[in-house]
Amino acid sequence: MDQIVKIITEKTGISDAHAATAVKVVADYLKEKLPAGMGDQVDGLLKGDTSNLGDMAGGLKDKLGGMFGN
Template identity: 50%
Template sequence: MDEVVKLVSKKAGITEDQARIAVQVVANVLKDRMPEGLASQVDVYLKGNGGKNDLGDIGGKLGGMFGKK
């Protein structure tokens, strides 16, 4: 998660503590809205145990979840 937190901090111009809270909030919202199998992968990815391609087509699935196809 540290890599994501640093990226959010840099891009948003906020402290790492603020970015960590933001990442946790977004991760929890996503996990609440995803099917169980995908939700567990969010934690795997944020803990650094997942590679760039480990989430498969998650972008497409998330887009569909939020109304984009």
């Protein structure tokens, strides 16, 4: 999460505290809207763990494909 906060702070000029709040709000929103079980992967990404990124992408593809009849 620190990397994302730093990027937001550098690009927008807002404080670290405000950037951290923004990241938390977006992460909470994503965890609420993503299919069950994906929230933990969002938390992992925010901690810098990209090892499950492929699994997350594949899971989303499967879930979204089912929604559109693919």
